[in-house]
Amino acid sequence: xxxxxxxxxxxxxxxxxxxxxxxxxxxxxxxxxxxxxxxxxxxxxxxxxxxxxxxxxxxxxxxxxxxxxxxxxxxxxxxxxxxxxxxxxxxxxxxxxxxxxxxxxxxxxxxxxxx
Numbered sequence: 312x313x314x315x316x317x318x319x320x321x322x323x324x325x326x327x328x329x330x331x332x333x334x335x336x337x338x339x340x341x342x343x344x345x346x347x348x349x350x351x352x353x354x355x356x357x358x359x360x361x362x363x364x365x366x367x368x369x370x371x372x373x374x375x376x377x378x379x380x381x382x383x384x385x386x387x388x389x390x391x392x393x394x395x396x397x398x399x400x401x402x403x404x405x406x407x408x409x410x411x412x413x414x415x416x417x418x419x420x421x422x423x424x425x426x
Contacts, residue, residue, distance in 0.1 A: 330372035345381040348398040352390050359388045
């Protein structure tokens with residue numbers, strides 16, 4: 312929490328660091344999965360969803376590793392809550408972006424399936 316208090320002071324950005332004392336975030340992986348799910352559900356809403364997650368953690372001190380926080384944020388930006396829940400619970404996405412690397416790239420491919 313002291314790190315985020317320092318960031319808030321040095322940047323002037325509002326950050327409520329209490330979540331790291333009261334309900335510590337064990338991993339950002341669930342939020343990353345949910346952001347990919349948002350992209351698969353509605354690419355036009357992905358950036359808004361990511362911003363909503365940032366607001367939830369930094370301003371509202373909500374734990375973005377918790378499924379209910381991820382689902383609330385999805386609903387708040389107009390994503391289908393049930394579809395998001397299905398994807399985060401291991402359901403298959405209805406569509407998936409390509410998983411091949413760019414031509415000539417040595418970058419590994421990455422599946423966007425949300426387990």
